[in-house]
Amino acid sequence: MTDRYTVISADCHAGADLLDYKPYLAKRHHDDFDVWAATYVNPYEDLLADAADRNWNSERRLAEAEADGIVGEVIFPNTIPPFFPSGSLMAPPPNAEDFERRWAGLRAHNRWLADFCAAAPGRRAGVFQILLGDVEEAVKEIRWAASAGLRGGLMLPGTPPGSGLPELYSRTYDPIWAACAELGLPVNHHAGSASPPLGEEPAARAVFMVETTWFSHRALWHLVFGGAFRRHPDLRLVLTEQGSGWIPGVLDMLDYYHGRLVATAAQGDTAEAKFGTGLAAGMGAAPSRVWHDNCYVGASFMRPHEVPLRDRIGVDKIMWGSDYPHDEGTYPYTREALRFAYAGVPRAEVAAMVGGNAARVYGFDLALLDAVAAKVGPTVAEIAEPLAEPPAGATSPVFARGASVRVW
Numbered sequence: 556m557t558d559r560y561t562v563i564s565a566d567c568h569a570g571a572d573l574l575d576y577k578p579y580l581a582k583r584h585h586d587d588f589d590v591w592a593a594t595y596v597n598p599y600e601d602l603l604a605d606a607a608d609r610n611w612n613s614e615r616r617l618a619e620a621e622a623d624g625i626v627g628e629v630i631f632p633n634t635i636p637p638f639f640p641s642g643s644l645m646a647p648p649p650n651a652e653d654f655e656r657r658w659a660g661l662r663a664h665n666r667w668l669a670d671f672c673a674a675a676p677g678r679r680a681g682v683f684q685i686l687l688g689d690v691e692e693a694v695k696e697i698r699w700a701a702s703a704g705l706r707g708g709l710m711l712p713g714t715p716p717g718s719g720l721p722e723l724y725s726r727t728y729d730p731i732w733a734a735c736a737e738l739g740l741p742v743n744h745h746a747g748s749a750s751p752p753l754g755e756e757p758a759a760r761a762v763f764m765v766e767t768t769w770f771s772h773r774a775l776w777h778l779v780f781g782g783a784f785r786r787h788p789d790l791r792l793v794l795t796e797q798g799s800g801w802i803p804g805v806l807d808m809l810d811y812y813h814g815r816l817v818a819t820a821a822q823g824d825t826a827e828a829k830f831g832t833g834l835a836a837g838m839g840a841a842p843s844r845v846w847h848d849n850c851y852v853g854a855s856f857m858r859p860h861e862v863p864l865r866d867r868i869g870v871d872k873i874m875w876g877s878d879y880p881h882d883e884g885t886y887p888y889t890r891e892a893l894r895f896a897y898a899g900v901p902r903a904e905v906a907a908m909v910g911g912n913a914a915r916v917y918g919f920d921l922a923l924l925d926a927v928a929a930k931v932g933p934t935v936a937e938i939a940e941p942l943a944e945p946p947a948g949a950t951s952p953v954f955a956r957g958a959s960v961r962v963w
Contacts (some may be wrong), residue, residue, distance in 0.1 A: 556693045559932035560906055561924050562889070563627035563913040564620075566745075566795050566810045566855040566876025569610045570634025571667045572938055572951040573597070579663035587656065588637050598641055601882070602634060609880035610634050613674045616879075623889040624933040625877060626924045627910070629680045629707050629853070629917055630668065631745055631795070633880075636660040636684075638794045638799050643684055643710075644748045648718045658686055662696065669703040677924070680707035680917040687712050687720050690727060694734045701738040708741035708793070713749025715770060723774055724781030732778075736789040741916055743853070744774040769963040775850065776842070784849045785839025793916065795853025796878065800860065800960035801899060802852060803867040809842035846872070851916055856885050856953035857908070859894050860960055870904050874913040878951075885953060890933045892953045898941040905938060 568749060571579075572596070577588055597603055602610070606710040609615060610633050620628060632643050637660035638653065639646050665683040674677040681702040685693040697709060709731070714720040721727045735742050749770040753759040775794060784790055816838070820831030841846070847869060854861065855876035875893075878884030885892040897905045910928075914921045945954035952958070 557925065557929050557932075558935050559928050560624075560893075560935065560938060561627075561910040561914075561921065561928035561932055562625045562875070562893075563629070563910040563917075563919060563924065564625050564877040564879060565629045565793075565853040565874035565913045565917075567628040567630050567879045568633035568881065569616070569668070569671060570632050570664060571611050571671075572789060573635060575611065575638050576660070576667060579666040580659055581662075584656065584659045587695045591638055595635070597635060601880075606880065611671070613671060617675055617678070619886060620879070621927070621931040623877070623879075623886050624931060625879075625889060626729070626927040626932065627678050627680070627913070627919050628879070629682065629874075629876070629913065630672070631682045631707075631710065631743070632664060632668075632684060633748075634887065636664040643712075645746060645750075647752060648688065649686070649714075649776075654688060656685070658689070658692065661686065664686070665696065665700060665705065666703075669700075669705055672704065677920050678847050678927075680919065681705040682707035682710045684710045685712070687714065687728065687731075690730050690901075694730050697731065697734045697738065703704050703764075706740070706837070707915070708743055708791075709735055711742050711744045711748075711774060713744075713770065713774075715749050715751040717751055718788070724776035724783075726781070729783070729786065732787045735791075736787040739789070739918075741791045741793050743793045743795055744771060745853075746771045749773060753769055753846075768961070771797050772801065772805065772963055775805070777845075779809065779842045780813075780834070780838055782837040782839055783918050784845045785837065788848075791849055791851065791916065793851045793853055795876065796855040797852070798861070798961050799852045799854040799857060799868055799873060801963045802846070802918060803864055805963065806843045806846055813838060813841050818929060851912070854908070856883075856892055856951050858953055858955075858958050859896050860958055862896055862900060864960070865900075865904065865908070870907055871912060873908045874916065875909045877915045882950050883952055885951050888949045888951070888954075891942055891946050891949070892951060893933060893938050894940060894942040895945070897938055897954060898937070902935055902939075905935075 638656040668681040816831035820835040
C-alpha cells in the first residue's frame with residue numbers, strides 16, 4: 556500500500572470539436588453535415604472559449620488530470636454531436652424527420668469516443684450514447700460499443716413528460732437491460748437528461764435547478780418498481796451528478812411504498828389493493844436491497860454534509876467525480892476538494908470512494924493506475940488535513956458554505 560490515493564473521477568465530460576465529427580459519420584450524411592455545420596451556432600460559451608479544447612485535447616487532459624491528482628476518468632458526453640440542437644444530455648427527443656440523423660450523430664460521437672479512450676490506454680472509460688426510440692438499433696449499438704472497448708457503459712437518456720416515449724419502467728426496454736447485463740456494462744443516468752422543457756422565462760432557470768435532479772432520480776424507482784432488476788439481476792445502474800444526500804431518505808420512502816403495495820395486493824377488493832394488484836410479484840426485492848445489490852452513485856464533488864451519510868448510502872456504492880472540465884467541477888482544486896470532504900474519514904473508506912469503487916464498476920486496471928498514482932496522486936496525509944478555507948479562485952459548489960442535505 557502506497558502513501559497516495561488512486562483517484563478516478565467517475566464524472567468527467569468530453570466530445571469532439573464540431574467539425575472533427577465528420578470523419579466518424581457515414582458518408583451518406585456528409586453533405587447534410589456540411590450544411591448543418593455551416594449554419595450551426597453553438598449555444599454554450601464554454602465551448603467557444605480558449606479552454607474548450609479540454610474536451611478533445613488528449614494530451615492537455617492527461618496533463619491537467621495528473622496535475623490535479625487524478626489518474627483515471629469516466630467520460631460522459633459534453634460537446635454537440637452532429638445534427639443536435641444542443642448537447643445530447645439536454646436535447647429534446649427527435650421528431651420522426653430528425654430521428655435517423657440524430658442516430659447518425661450519436662454513432663459518430665461513440666466512434667470518436669472509442670478513439671479518444673484508446674489514445675490513453677487504461678486511463679479512460681467512455682460512456683456511449685443511444686436513442687430510446689428504436690430499441691433494436693440501441694441493442695446493436697450496445698454490442699458495438701462493448702466490442703469497441705467503451706467500458707464506461709450506456710448513457711441512458713431520460714423520458715421526460717411529453718417526450719412521447721414509453722416510461723423507463725416499460726418492458727419495452729428489456730432488450731436494452733438484457734444486453735447491458737449480459738455484457739457487464741453499467742447503465743448510467745446523468746443529471747439533466749430527464750427534465751422536461753420549461754420555457755425561456757427567467758424563473759425557468761431557477762425551477763430547473765430545483766427540479767432537475769428529481770427528474771433524474773426517477774430512473775431509480777422506475778426500474779425498481781418496473782421489475783428490471785428482478786428480470787435482469789446482473790443489471791447495474793449508476794446515478795451521476797445528482798448529489799448523494801437524498802439517497803437514504805428516498806430509499807426509506809421507496810421501501811415504505813414497496814411494502815405497502817405488497818401488503819395491500821392481498822387485501823381483496825379495496826381501493827388501495829388496486830395499486831398493488833399485478834405489481835407485487837413483478838417488483839422483486841425491496842428497493843433498499845436492490846440499491847445494495849445493483850446500484851451506485853456517481854457522487855460528483857461530494858460535499859462535506861453528505862459524507863456522514865456514507866454508511867447509509869453504502870461506502871462501496873459511492874464514486875467521487877470531479878466534473879472536469881466544467882467550471883462547477885473541482886479542477887484545479889481537486890486536492891482541496893478532497894480535503895474539504897474527506898478529512899478525518901478512515902483511509903480505506905476514502906480509497907474506496909475516490910477510486911476503488913469506480914475501478915470495480917468500470918473495469919479499470921488498478922495495478923496500472925496505482926503505478927501512475929504513486930507519482931501524482933494526493934498523499935494520504937494531505938487529504939487527512941482539514942481545509943480551513945476554500946481556495947480563493949474556486950468555483951465548485953463543493954466549497955459552498957451553508958449547504959445541507961437535499962430533499963432530492
